[in-house]
Amino acid sequence: MQSLPTAYRAIVIGASGAIGGAMAAQLSADPRCAEVCALSRHSDPAVDLDAGRSIASAAQALAHRGPWHLIVLATGMLCGPTGGPEKRLADLNAAHLAASFATNTIGPALVLAHFAPLLARGERSLFAVLSAKVGSIGDNRLGGWYSYRASKAALNMLLKTASIEVARTRPQAVLAALHPGTVDSALSAPFRGAQIGRPPAEAAHDLLVLLDGLQPEDSGGFWAYDGQCLPW
Template sequence: MHMESFSEGYRALVIGASGGIGAALVDALRTDPRCASVTELGRSTSPPLDLADPVSIEQAAAELAGQGPFHLIINAVGVLHSDAFMPEKRLADLSHQQLLETFQVNTFGPALLLRYFSGLLDRQRGVLAMLSAKVGSICDNRLGGWYSYRASKAALNMLIKTASIEIKRSQPNAVLLALHPGTVNSNLSQPFRGAEIGRPAADAAHDLLRVIDRLGPEASGGFYAYNGEALPW
């Protein structure tokens, strides 16, 4: 893997590095001879970061400020299901608790990442990418269902778009991206035939990094698939 758009010795930060795609992103970045360091963040790292814990997000950003600036920051954390719930198939399945837990990880936590980590981006070439999902596209919703997940990702996309407008004023070279990784063989997709229809996390990671490498400040605030296709809102 060679990220040509970043300067020699660029620094990367992966949030959610213990997950399937997160771990694959770390591995791919560490094979790039141009990458000087890859910092991993998650609930078990030092400093710890838990998207359900706002204090940990602020503290992690403060602790890592001295290691920056970072040229690439990727958030690979997301939740579709848990031991307590599965995606809703109909309105009758909606649960206040499920909505809260899904939005906490997919939307509220990432919103605070935007707040606290965008200032750690390198001024010459800094990319902050968040894993979103094509099912978060309102225009592309043809099947219905999956209320919490769809809505939380649609809200994430709006946060990224809105933040990109503000950040461009003070950091014109910053690039904020919402990225759809496609169906990947991971814990997230496992209950939905992920092992059969999903591709390896390593392939997804390389695809996502290739997309990031091609996009400049003019793409900031955009929503893109792993193949580079711009997705509808």
């Protein structure tokens, strides 16, 4: 991360996942990075997107260890006890809709609310959330996947709106919604098997390179791992 100040500090939320873990590992290997705080349900402090208090408590615990120059939220839910992607309207159920929004939208919204204030002032900083190309309304050509699409589209709006507010106090900050592509992970495995995409390390590298090149005027954008700006 050559664009961040020397001895920058990073937080990765969702570090127990495939992409989050790979990003945390690569940041830890960067000699310019002074500290990487890898957060998950089992870390100390712990962050559970289904428990708003844990998000607020973790942010409070880390505030004095800043300034933080890079914050990444690498979480997401596609399948769970309430079901999986819906192929048609008749498959919709309230429980799965609620679960999708809880993990993909409401939890991330609270992360933005509590962690964005930790970004460094007066110098470059980055805040990224993992979104998904299927959350693009303009790119939706196949339909289906109602809960996942809608919850990620809502996440994109939250990120865009937060970027406007954050720019007022941190004009050098960049907030970005990122599409990692298809990655070998637990999220993707139920559909085509474990080995269906790129290795997590490759995806993490691409995302970090992308973030490194974004400028303040790009803040609030929706980006694919290959640098493509995606339609809302």
